[in-house]
Structures are given as structure tokens and as C-alpha cells.
């Protein structure tokens with residue numbers, strides 16, 4: 374039996390390798406319109422026209438085999454057969470951006486120099502046409518000495534031809550071995566220029582979309598204002614647009630709870646359902662609309678090409694704290710979740726830049742913090758507007774996100790002048806072409822995000838909330854004693870509470886912090902369950918967690934809780950991924966320590982100042 378053949382997708386960042394990979398294998402790898410999206414190798418199965426399966430490997434984009442960053446190192450190793458546990462790929466599928474041919478032909482020569490069976494996918498033909506370029510694949514094929522297949526990955530054009538060429542590639546192996554380029558970088562650049570010229574039949578002087586739009590968006594004065602305005606709109610929308618949906622969901626959870634109370638006889642099972650599942654997990658699920666809206670904006674920024682522009686705009690500011698615009702994309706990804714953010718830092722070449730970025734990534738407000746912020750804001754911040762179309766609640770949310778960013782910048786500055794000392798490295802990032810986000814991609818992306826959130830609610834959040842419910846429900850209270858006082862959880866809270874009392878935390882808050890280490894959203898379900906268990910009064914029990922917080926917490930206490938969540942390291946998975954990416958416990962331990970210290974100080978300052986102001 375012969376071993377399955379391996380083909381690897383290689384090329385510059387943002388050439389469309391992952392888009393081709395998805396189209397050819399049916400996978401759902403993340404694709405986005407900026408360089409550095411893929412940071413790991415991923416394998417999938419491609420069926421050749423003959424039906425024979427081939428293992429197709431998607432790789433991180435690379436500018437050269439002189440790997441500068443950890444993700445490029447992966448590409449080099451896989452291609453050269455040095456990647457542990459993986460055979461050398463027989464066929465290389467070299468992906469070139471037709472609209473950026475000259476640049477992409479530089480690395481292409483390095484790949485061809487390997488003398489291995491290679492097929493070129495001349496991708497993004499549609500964008501080249503949009504820019505008024507007419508290309509000649511045959512001429513390019515003659516110049517490169519390998520088959521060139523025009524493709525449009527996102528419209529599934531040229532896929533059959535590409536698969537056929539991959540099937541044929543091996544038969545050319547012998548001729549291919551004769552290719553020898555052996556050129557220095559300047560020579561390669563020159564050769565790339567000649568080859569690109571030879572392959573471009575005509576260019577119309579059509580003005581590219583990029584120039585005009587970039588003149589505005591990258592303008593040193595207007596650009597940042599637009600970026601800032603956009604972020605502001607996002608946080609307003611998270612509150613304003615989500616409200617009707619969130620209310621409907623909350624109503625549904627309440628109605629189900631009512632039915633359960635009527636149908637299920639009083640006892641442990643009913644309590645489990647109403648206090649644990651519905652009050653607890655239900656209180657998190659109602660945040661689905663907010664999460665979807667946040668990701669809608671993130672996905673549009675990623676797909677349109679604006680993300681890389683934002684990185685460019687932020688570069689100057691980042692240089693001020695010793696980082697480069699390269700750190701911007703990992704940090705922005707951390708708004709979804711710090712885990713992919715920390716992994717995206719692999720695209721940063723400088724080791725100290727990378728370490729600093731990993732250490733500050735948890736300060737970016739991840740989407741798991743959104744339910745926590747939203748519950749507390751809804752409970753204690755009035756739903757008033759502070760200007761035309763500017764809601765106070767959205768403004769507070771914006772300030773919380775901003776606090777995380779400012780905190781991260783200050784920490785970066787300190788780290789860069791102490792433990793991760795070094796000068797800011799230069800920033801070069803190609804600007805991707807602008808694209809209208811495709812509705813289908815957006816829909817799939819949103820669906821994936823919503824699914825991740827719901828799965829978390831159904832798994833980790835569910836399990837942790839139920840465990841907490843059990844600890845809150847036993848042992849049962851004597852008549853006259855509060856259930857919280859009697860329970861195991863109550864005793865645990867009594868241990869932690871004295872530490873947190875000085876910064877204004879009550880006992881329920883202190884307790885909620887422990888299970889929230891598993892997933893931050895659990896802070897919400899934990900509070901909801903605690904209040905549900907601890908309530909004898911049926912009317913009060915029917916109230917949502919928001920109402921209970923509004924009734925029971927003082928404003929300084931609530932603000933202190935928010936400030937805590939801006940800084941606190943609140944999730945074990947983030948710590949684990951930081952360990953993996955820094956190869957040891959030293960830096961994650963440092964990260965956890967400094968974040969807890971910051972959270973405590975920030976919570977305390979907020980509480981004392983708010984109290985002093987008489988809020």
C-alpha cells in the first residue's frame with residue numbers, strides 16, 4: 374500500500390492560501406484580509422480528479438526561508454522536511470497574489486530553487502482585473518518553468534484545474550530538478566520585476582480603490598479620528614442594537630423558568646433547573662446578541678482590509694511604548710479571546726516584542742468579559758443619553774475597553790524598559806487590498822462565533838455553574854439561617870472575602886471570582902445562581918440577576934467589580950497557552966502576579982475614590 378501523498382500550500386502572507394485550502398478540502402480555517410492570519414500548520418484531505426486522496430497542508434505565510442518569526446519557521450521546517458512527525462511534502466503548491474505579482478515572485482524564486490515538483494496557483498485574478506491588469510499565465514509558466522493555474526479561491530474558480538495540476542506535478546519531477554536559480558535578494562528582486570512585466574499583458578490606468586480611500590484612512594490626523602470613532606460606534610451598537618434581542622431572550626428564559634416552577638414539584642430537581650440551569654447558565658446565554666454584534670464588527674474589519682490599516686495607524690502610538698504595529702493585530706485579536714491573540718504573536722519576529730505582546734494580551738477586553746460588564750452596567754448605570762445618539766451605558770463600556778488598552782500600553786512601557794528591554798523594531802506590513810466582505814463568509818464567521826459561545830455555555834459554564842450550585846445548596850440551612858451561610862460555598866467565600874472586603878467586594882462577588890477562573894462569563898452565572906439559591910421569597914427569586922445587583926450593590930462596589938475585571942487574569946486557558954508559547958512557567962507566573970496586583974489596586978482605587986465622591 375502506498376502512503377498518502379502530501380502537498381503543501383506555500384506563499385507570501387495574505388496570498389489566499391487558507392482560502393484555497395478551505396475551498397479544496399472543505400475545511401473552515403480562519404481566513405482574513407491581513408498578513409499573518411495562519412500561524413500553525415493545518416492538514417486536510419483533497420481528492421484528486423482520479424479520486425486518489427492527497428494530504429493538503431496549509432502553512433503560515435512567509436516572505437523568505439530565512440525565517441524571522443516563529444510562524445515562518447514552521448513553514449520552512451515543513452517544506453524542508455524538518456518538521457517533527459511529518460514527511461517532506463512531495464508537491465508544493467505555490468500561491469501567488471496576481472494583483473501583487475512582483476512582490477510575490479521574490480519568495481517564489483526561493484521556493485522554486487528547491488527544485489521540487491511545484492504548481493503555481495495564480496490567485497486573486499479577480500482583484501487583478503479590478504485593478505485593470507490583464508495577465509498571461511502562459512508567459513509566467515514559461516518564465517518559472519512550472520504549470521501556472523489562474524484561480525479565484527473565494528469564488529471556487531480554477532480549483533479543478535489546480536487539483537489536476539497537483540495530480541500531474543510529480544511526473545514533472547525530473548525536469549524540475551534542473552531548475553537552478555541561486556540568486557541573491559537584489560537579483561531576485563530584479564528577476565521578479567522582469568517576470569512580472571512579462572506576465573502582465575496590459576494595465577489600464579484605472580485608479581485603484583486603495584489610493585483614494587487610503588489617503589483618508591491613513592491620514593495622520595483624520596485616520597486616528599476615524600478609527601476611534603469606529604470603535605466608539607461599535608460599543609454603542611453592542612448595547613443599543615442588542616437590547617431588543619437580549620430582552621426577548623431574557624423574557625424567554627423567565628417564561629421557561631415560570632413553566633418549570635408550575636410543572637415540576639418543589640424539591641431538589643426544580644431548584645436545580647431554576648436556580649442552576651435557568652438562572653445560572655440562562656443568565657449567560659442571554660448575551661448572545663451582544664457577542665454576535667461585537668463579532669460582526671470584528672469580522673467586517675478583518676475581511677475588508679481595514680485591520681492592517683488600523684495596525685499602521687497605531688504603529689506610531691505603539692512605538693511610543695516600545696512596541697511595533699506588528700503587535701497590534703495580536704492585540705486586536707485578543708478582543709475576541711486572548712488565546713488566539715497570544716498565538717497570533719508568533720508572527721512577531723523580535724523575541725522581546727513578542728514576549729511583551731503575550732504578557733499584555735490579557736489586558737485587551739476579551740468577549741467573555743462582555744457579559745460581566747453588560748450585567749453590571751445594566752444594573753447600576755442608568756439608561757440615559759449623554760448626547761445625541763450617545764448612550765451612557767455604551768459610553769461606560771467604551772471606557773472599560775479603553776481602560777484595558779491604556780493599562781496595556783503602560784505595562785508595555787514598563788516591561789520594555791525593564792524585563793523585556795529593547796528598542797522598538799521597525800514595522801513593515803503590506804496593506805492588503807480593500808474587499809467588500811462576502812455575506813456568506815460573514816454569516817459563517819458569525820455562526821461559528823455564536824456556536825463557540827453557546828458551546829461554552831453548554832459545557833464549561835454549565836459544569837462550573839452546576840458545581841457551584843451544589844456547593845451552595847449543601848448542607849441545607851437550618852430554619853432561620855441563610856442558605857449561603859450554611860453552604861460549603863459560603864464557607865469558602867468567608868475565607869476569601871476578608872482579602873477583598875477592603876476594595877469594596879461583598880461576599881457573593883468574592884465567591885463568584887473563583888469559578889470565573891474557568892471562564893469569565895461564569896462570574897455572571899455564579900452571581901445569578903448565588904442570588905437564586907439564597908432567596909426564600911419567590912417574587913424576589915423570579916427577578917433576574919441584574920435587578921438583584923441593582924437592589925443590593927452600592928455604586929462604588931459595582932464600579933470596583935468592573936475595574937477588577939478590566940485587569941484580573943481570569944481564565945486558566947490563557948495562562949496555559951502563555952506557558953506553551955513562552956516554553957515555561959516563568960512568564961505566565963509573572964503575568965498572573967502582575968495582573969492580580971493591578972486588579973486589586975484598580976478595584977481598590979475605584980472603590981475608595983467613588984466612595985469619597987459620595988457616589
Ligand SMILES: Nc1nc2c(ncn2[C@@H]2O[C@H](COP(=O)(O)OP(=O)(O)OP(=O)(O)O)[C@@H](O)[C@H]2O)c(=O)[nH]1
Pocket residue numbers: 385386387388389390391392393403404405406407408409410411412432433434435496497498499500524525526527528675676808
Ligand atoms: N477577491 C479575492 N479574494 C481572495 C481570494 N483568495 C483569498 N481572498 C481573500 O484574501 C484574504 C486573505 O486570504 P487568506 O486565505 O487568509 O490568506 P493566507 O494566504 O492564508 O494568509 P496568511 O494565513 O496570513 O498567510 C481573505 O480576505 C480572503 O477572503 C481571491 O481569489 N479573490
Ligand SMILES: [Mg+2]
Pocket residue numbers: 390391392403404410411432433434
Ligand atoms: Mg492562511
